[in-house]
Amino acid sequence: MADNMEKKGKIQKSVILTIFICLSVAGFFISIGNGAVKISPREIIDAIVLQEETVNYQIIWNVRLPRTITASLVGTCLALSGCILQGVMRNPLASPNIIGVSSGAGLMTLIVLIVFPDYYYLAPIGAFVGAITATLFIYFLAWREGVATTRLILAGVAISSLLGAGNNAIITFYPDKVSGVIGFMVGGLSSISWKHVDMILPYAIAGMILILLVSDKLNILMLGDEVATGLGLNVEGTRFLFIIISSMLAGAAVSVVGLLGFVGLIVPHITRLFIGSDYRYLLPATIFTGSAVVVFCDTLARVMFAPLEIPVGIIMSALGAPFFLYLLRRKKEY
Amino acid sequence: MDLKVEGLNVCYGSKMILRDMSFNIKRGEVATVIGPNGSGKSTLIKSISRYLKPVSGNIYLDNVNINQINTKEIAKNLAVLPQVKNVSSDISVEELVSYGRYPHLKFGKRLGKTDKEIIEWALEKTGLVEMKDRYVVTLSGGERQRAWIAMSLAQKPKILLLDEPTTFLDICYQLETLELIRQLNETLEITVVMVLHDLNQAARYSDNMLVIHEGKLLEYGEPCKIVNKGLLKNIFKIEADIYEDKINNCPYFIPKKVTA
Numbered sequence: 001m002a003d004n005m006e007k008k009g010k011i012q013k014s015v016i017l018t019i020f021i022c023l024s025v026a027g028f029f030i031s032i033g034n035g036a037v038k039i040s041p042r043e044i045i046d047a048i049v050l051q052e053e054t055v056n057y058q059i060i061w062n063v064r065l066p067r068t069i070t071a072s073l074v075g076t077c078l079a080l081s082g083c084i085l086q087g088v089m090r091n092p093l094a095s096p097n098i099i100g101v102s103s104g105a106g107l108m109t110l111i112v113l114i115v116f117p118d119y120y121y122l123a124p125i126g127a128f129v130g131a132i133t134a135t136l137f138i139y140f141l142a143w144r145e146g147v148a149t150t151r152l153i154l155a156g157v158a159i160s161s162l163l164g165a166g167n168n169a170i171i172t173f174y175p176d177k178v179s180g181v182i183g184f185m186v187g188g189l190s191s192i193s194w195k196h197v198d199m200i201l202p203y204a205i206a207g208m209i210l211i212l213l214v215s216d217k218l219n220i221l222m223l224g225d226e227v228a229t230g231l232g233l234n235v236e237g238t239r240f241l242f243i244i245i246s247s248m249l250a251g252a253a254v255s256v257v258g259l260l261g262f263v264g265l266i267v268p269h270i271t272r273l274f275i276g277s278d279y280r281y282l283l284p285a286t287i288f289t290g291s292a293v294v295v296f297c298d299t300l301a302r303v304m305f306a307p308l309e310i311p312v313g314i315i316m317s318a319l320g321a322p323f324f325l326y327l328l329r330r331k332k333e334y
Numbered sequence: 335m336d337l338k339v340e341g342l343n344v345c346y347g348s349k350m351i352l353r354d355m356s357f358n359i360k361r362g363e364v365a366t367v368i369g370p371n372g373s374g375k376s377t378l379i380k381s382i383s384r385y386l387k388p389v390s391g392n393i394y395l396d397n398v399n400i401n402q403i404n405t406k407e408i409a410k411n412l413a414v415l416p417q418v419k420n421v422s423s424d425i426s427v428e429e430l431v432s433y434g435r436y437p438h439l440k441f442g443k444r445l446g447k448t449d450k451e452i453i454e455w456a457l458e459k460t461g462l463v464e465m466k467d468r469y470v471v472t473l474s475g476g477e478r479q480r481a482w483i484a485m486s487l488a489q490k491p492k493i494l495l496l497d498e499p500t501t502f503l504d505i506c507y508q509l510e511t512l513e514l515i516r517q518l519n520e521t522l523e524i525t526v527v528m529v530l531h532d533l534n535q536a537a538r539y540s541d542n543m544l545v546i547h548e549g550k551l552l553e554y555g556e557p558c559k560i561v562n563k564g565l566l567k568n569i570f571k572i573e574a575d576i577y578e579d580k581i582n583n584c585p586y587f588i589p590k591k592v593t594a
Binding site: 090213219220223224225226232233278 | 380384385406408414416418419421422425429434436439442489495
């Protein structure tokens with residue numbers, strides 16, 4: 001990143017941001033246009049704007065649109081959540097999956113969906129509670145006169161596997177309700193409908209607005225706790241607020257799509273590589289890159305082995321795991 | 335701005351680090367805290383900068399208890415340069431300096447014209463105008479320290495706290511940094527409280543020295559009164575010959591051996 005000595009200007013950053021926005025819009029059309037039936041962008045716009053009752057209209061409105069919107073929101077939520085966590089914990093390997101936020105959210109979601117299926121609409125709140133409890137618990141475990149990164153990650157791994165055992169226990173106790181659970185464990189977007197959009201949308205929008213309002217605080221926090229305190233930032237309070245926001249975002253995503261890995265880890269990294277680590281640009285950019293990555297991967301998941309569809313989580317892991325290892329090898333400080 | 339510390343007790347975990355510390359630093363003074371390793375020098379700076387919460391005791395800025403002032407308001411008058419700092423690899427000097435305006439910005443507001451003028455001024459005062467577009471991580475040790483000092487200056491502080499500003503720097507950068515601090519103190523009348531390891535440098539660049547030993551304030555006074563054979567032997571465990579630097583009008587010593 002520091003290969004060239006001169007900084008990226010505001011104009012350059014704005015151009016990159018615009019490209020990301022275009023990418024996510026393109027992803028939207030490609031995702032809706034591809035599948036068992038190919039639909040041209042022209043027809044997509046017609047179907048959305050004119051709303052004529054054609055076959056394509058049915059496919060777009062009932063199947064592809066809710067799915068694409070959900071994929072986009074899930075990508076945004078997970079990527080933002082990871083981006084915030086990497087900043088707050090000042091650790092490039094922090095992400096909702098690795099530090100146990102996702103498994104906390106996942107366990108609570110499973111409990112709601114399998115044990116109390118009538119209350120499915122409470123799943124995001126359950127996931128949020130699970131995510132925040134897991135995060136705070138891990139944070140508390142790692143705390144010893146400050147949070148050392150290694151302790152945090154190790155505590156996260158331990159809590160993650162403990163919660164994973166909880167997930168498996170529930171699946172074992174309720175074998176009759178397991179259909180669809182496999183998709184949940186790896187993260188999948190099949191059988192998504194408007195009900196899912198309604199579940200995730202309020203949390204996604206609230207999270208985005210909140211985080212964009214306080215993005216400058218994340219820049220200050222990056223300078224280190226002592227410097228930030230000296231600049232008049234309430235460090236503990238701010239960090240807590242960020243953890244709440246990132247848990248809310250991750251929780252909302254997990255409640256809809258399941259344990260979709262690597263989005264929260266790799267998307268912030270790729271975005272940072274292009275636009276730099278100033279959070280006033282990084283966070284808005286992550287909204288669009290997160291959306292684009294998951295929408296593209298989900299399209300791949302539908303089209304690659306058509307008519308067979310594979311969970312998007314498999315594609316994400318296949319791309320994400322090598323990237324994670326690449327990060328690990330490339331930079332010494334990790 | 336005056337800084338007053340009254341009956342300060344600070345713990346780290348269950349260990350008592352500072353005991354019943356009281357002193358008064360006058361406006362425009364350069365006061366340097368000295369003491370052996372583990373005596374509580376950094377803890378004192380961290381407590382004044384409100385990073386560590388004291389068990390008891392009070393800190394006053396111009397006779398106002400800092401507990402009664404909003405932390406952002408304090409940051410408009412009191413700037414801190416700790417030892418542990420972090421900067422991302424793609425943050426430019428100018429961006430780093432702009433963070434010094436944070437306490438002055440209202441919620442959601444961006445940098446205004448005055449802010450930009452102050453950032454420019456801070457870059458000028460620290461001789462960094464030509465390097466303002468460079469990434470901080472590509473600078474030399476001395477330049478980097480100047481960039482951090484520029485960030486503190488952009489806060490427009492009346493008091494500047496520095497925790498070992500010369501540590502890990504080559505000798506030329508050490509002098510460069512201390513000269514800059516002294517110059518800022520003289521031209522801008524900023525009160526400076528800093529921790530230094532090198533006693534000769536402390537004597538050379540301070541108006542007053544605070545000697546801390548085992549968490550207690552032993553002595554507080556001008557360098558010529560503080561630096562003597564007894565102090566060096568009892569507190570710092572060395573035998574030394576003491577001379578007078580007539581040009582800079584301060585004492586200096588040459589260590590001879592470690593006392594048993």
